[in-house]
Amino acid sequence: MGRSPCCAKEGLNRGAWTASEDKILRDYIKLHGEGSWRNLSKKAVLAGLKRCGKSCRLRWLNYLRPNIKRGNISHDEEELIIRLHKLLGNRWSLIAGRLPGRTDNEIKNYWNTNLCKKVADDHCSKKSKNKGKNNPTIPKTEMNESQVVRTRAMRCTKVFISPQLQKTTTGASVKPILESIPSPFTAQDNNPSTSEDDDLMLDVNMVDVFLSDILNSDFDAPCYFDCSGYKCNDLSAPAAPDGTLICSKDVMEDGTVNNFLQQNGGWLAE
DNA sequence: AATCTATGCAACCGCGTTTGA
DNA sequence: CTCAAACGCGGTTGCATAGAT
Numbered sequence: 001m002g003r004s005p006c007c008a009k010e011g012l013n014r015g016a017w018t019a020s021e022d023k024i025l026r027d028y029i030k031l032h033g034e035g036s037w038r039n040l041s042k043k044a045v046l047a048g049l050k051r052c053g054k055s056c057r058l059r060w061l062n063y064l065r066p067n068i069k070r071g072n073i074s075h076d077e078e079e080l081i082i083r084l085h086k087l088l089g090n091r092w093s094l095i096a097g098r099l100p101g102r103t104d105n106e107i108k109n110y111w112n113t114n115l116c117k118k119v120a121d122d123h124c125s126k127k128s129k130n131k132g133k134n135n136p137t138i139p140k141t142e143m144n145e146s147q148v149v150r151t152r153a154m155r156c157t158k159v160f161i162s163p164q165l166q167k168t169t170t171g172a173s174v175k176p177i178l179e180s181i182p183s184p185f186t187a188q189d190n191n192p193s194t195s196e197d198d199d200l201m202l203d204v205n206m207v208d209v210f211l212s213d214i215l216n217s218d219f220d221a222p223c224y225f226d227c228s229g230y231k232c233n234d235l236s237a238p239a240a241p242d243g244t245l246i247c248s249k250d251v252m253e254d255g256t257v258n259n260f261l262q263q264n265g266g267w268l269a270e
Numbered sequence: 271a272a273t274c275t276a277t278g279c280a281a282c283c284g285c286g287t288t289t290g291a
Numbered sequence: 292c293t294c295a296a297a298c299g300c301g302g303t304t305g306c307a308t309a310g311a312t
Contacts, residue, residue, distance in 0.1 A: 016280070016306080038297060053297080058281065061299095093300060108301075109279055275311075281304085288298070 013050045017059055024049040025056055026064050034060060062103045069101035073110055081107060082115060 013021070028044050037053030044056065051059075062068075073081075077099055084095040092104035092111075099107065 014282075036297085054283095054299095055281075057298080062280075090301065104300075105280075113278055273312085275309100277309080278307090280306090283303075284301100286298105286300085289296085291293105291295090 012052050012055075014055070017051075017063075021049055021051065022059070022064060025051075025059060029060060029064075058105075062105045065103075067101055068103065070106070073102075077102070078115065081111065082119060085111065085115070085119075 024044060024047050028040065028047060028049070032040070032043070034040075037057040040053060040056055044051070049056070080099065081095060084098055088094050090108075092108040096102050096104040096107050
């Protein structure tokens with residue numbers, strides 16, 4: 001539905017960008033601002049830039065945008081990417097969102113060329129330590145054990161939370177997460193889906209609120225997102241009505257926040 | 271020096287989602 | 292409500308370069 005022919009259009013340039021094309025695009029965006037890429041490309045043609053909107057957008061976001069960092073990914077950034085990937089899978093744009101100045105494309109490339117192997121090697125060395133046997137490659141079956149179950153380009157916009165917010169697995173009283181989430185994220189009285197008997201289904205920007213809390217937390221520290229009431233201790237059981245389980249088994253086994261979510265049946269849903 | 275192979279990265283492609291008429 | 296256009300994302304490709312033979 002509605003897919004545009006884009007670069008296939010005749011007369012538009014493709015391939016590597018030249019310095020003069022960069023200049024035209026930079027000047028144009030400086031003058032008119034970014035966004036409306038299709039219109040931008042139409043107007044930019046008049047300025048001598050024969051590129052489709054899609055191509056302009058990509059070039060701007062990945063290369064020309066101000067404050068963009070290029071290369072020299074630090075050790076800290078690398079660590080963060082690994083952690084985020086473990087948590088989020090191949091959602092490069094989300095990962096890039098946590099690394100100021102980095103683009104999803106750069107992180108994706110960096111992962112595929114460096115970290116992918118590195119993580120695989122670590123995985124192997126851990127396994128070989130356990131088994132006392134060096135295994136150069138990860139068997140397919142093991143790869144499948146650690147996977148993020150999701151459809152492509154899924155966005156998490158809602159979190160389901162049981163009304164029984166005061167209980168934890170240990171019975172300790174915990175400050176409900178809702179108290180710490182400012183309006184408009186708290187349930188509204190006039191919302192028919194949030195009566196006392198119903199589950200609270202909050203429209204939450206996961207990146208800014210919930211996910212942000214998770215990512216900012218120490219993964220080894222306990223973190224209470226009380227979602228009791230939905231038991232899904234068995235990984236084979238579907239975590240959510242649509243079968244979405246956001247975290248990998250590896251992560252869940254690490255005693256992380258996701259472990260908590262798993263034990264308490266919380267889920268992140270589309 | 272010439273050729274082959276591996277690697278890194280920019281750019282493209284195709285699909286799902288969002289938006290607006 | 293429907294549909295087309297536009298947007299945004301992740302996967303993939305292809306080129307340039309470095310290193311090995």
